Amino acid sequence: MPSVITNYQKIRSKTEELCQPLEIEDYIPQPAEFVSPPKWHLAHTTWFFEEFILRKYKKDYQVFHPKYSFLFNSYYNHVGKRTLRSNRGILTRPLVCDIYDYRKYVDEHMQDLLNSGEATDEISQLVTIGVNHEQQHQELLITDLKYTLSLNPLYPVYKPDYSLVSDMAAEDLMIPIDAGLYRIGADKSKKFSFDNEHNAHEVYLNDFTISSKLVTNGEYLAFIEAGGYEDFRFWHDEGYTWIRENEIQKPLYWHKMDGSWFQYSLEGLVPLNPDHELGHISFYEATAFAQWKGKRLPTEAEWEVASDKFKWGTRWEWTQSAYLPYPGYEIAEGALGEYNGKFMVNQKVLRGASNATAEGHSRKTYRNFFHPQHQWQLTGIRLAK
Numbered sequence: 001m002p003s004v005i006t007n008y009q010k011i012r013s014k015t016e017e018l019c020q021p022l023e024i025e026d027y028i029p030q031p032a033e034f035v036s037p038p039k040w041h042l043a044h045t046t047w048f049f050e051e052f053i054l055r056k057y058k059k060d061y062q063v064f065h066p067k068y069s070f071l072f073n074s075y076y077n078h079v080g081k082r083t084l085r086s087n088r089g090i091l092t093r094p095l096v097c098d099i100y101d102y103r104k105y106v107d108e109h110m111q112d113l114l115n116s117g118e119a120t121d122e123i124s125q126l127v128t129i130g131v132n133h134e135q136q137h138q139e140l141l142i143t144d145l146k147y148t149l150s151l152n153p154l155y156p157v158y159k160p161d162y163s164l165v166s167d168m169a170a171e172d173l174m175i176p177i178d179a180g181l182y183r184i185g186a187d188k189s190k191k192f193s194f195d196n197e198h199n200a201h202e203v204y205l206n207d208f209t210i211s212s213k214l215v216t217n218g219e220y221l222a223f224i225e226a227g228g229y230e231d232f233r234f235w236h237d238e239g240y241t242w243i244r245e246n247e248i249q250k251p252l253y254w255h256k257m258d259g260s261w262f263q264y265s266l267e268g269l270v271p272l273n274p275d276h277e278l279g280h281i282s283f284y285e286a287t288a289f290a291q292w293k294g295k296r297l298p299t300e301a302e303w304e305v306a307s308d309k310f311k312w313g314t315r316w317e318w319t320q321s322a323y324l325p326y327p328g329y330e331i332a333e334g335a336l337g338e339y340n341g342k343f344m345v346n347q348k349v350l351r352g353a354s355n356a357t358a359e360g361h362s363r364k365t366y367r368n369f370f371h372p373q374h375q376w377q378l379t380g381i382r383l384a385k
């Protein structure tokens, strides 16, 4: 399985490459329940291969450490009890070097398995899920790290050339799409896709228009300056309560200092560029902004149908669609059935990808999902009408 092995090695080393700029102290803190420490991401992605592949398919495999499944299982009830999510940051032990040894141990056993005659199509499919899972964690590692470093008044630099901003916005056109029947979703017999993208199915769409570009910082600043956060007319009731209770008046990482706007980024604190694409916005804020503009967010079906006509991939774009199963969706048996299906309640779908998404990990049928209040992912706004 040479291509599977090459891909496995490439993606596993990419995760470690993302950690190269870190100091040892950076690997540990967990400032919020939704944020996981880098050490935990490094270990959990490794546990995934050990638990779902090596334990089951590698003859005489001995786990690296009997307690690691308890420490690094994220949410798989099938696998058993585990560390509370909120306790990931208290794990000062095992040491970071132990986790790198764990990665090495699992990688060596994985390569043995893939090189041996024991490797089957079933194993190869599980490896594909494992590497896609690791790519998802690569993005979380970066967004979680940004959240942690952002709380530090020294505004630490992760890497000097690592801005996650994208080019100046293109001209704003509202692209018209005709009403009709369209096919969305992924066909599971074709290239890899997650189960939440199945099945491909038809949807009827009414006429709509969708913006050729994402909302910029400057456009969002105009909303703030127009008193958008004080005007209840633009907000969902739940969103308005959320901004008042949490005293939210701006996107995450924005700072007003001596009358000028700055933004924390992974290259440190930088002046806010009004022409750059907006990021780190909650669904509530995205909707309020759209209301203020006399527009709305697209549905996920509208987004997918129109996506051949605009550039995407720099921000996860909030849609107004609830995260629900597609027609014919089936929860797989066993632990991996817990991967997506059990989260299909109270969350919103985001489409596209972001500047922090792993290379080769995006496609137009991809369905990301978060709760409406979350700002720490690289989220943005595209308007529709």
Ligand SMILES: [Fe+2]
Pocket (backbone or CB within 6 Å): 044, 074, 133, 137
């Ligand atoms: Fe995971």
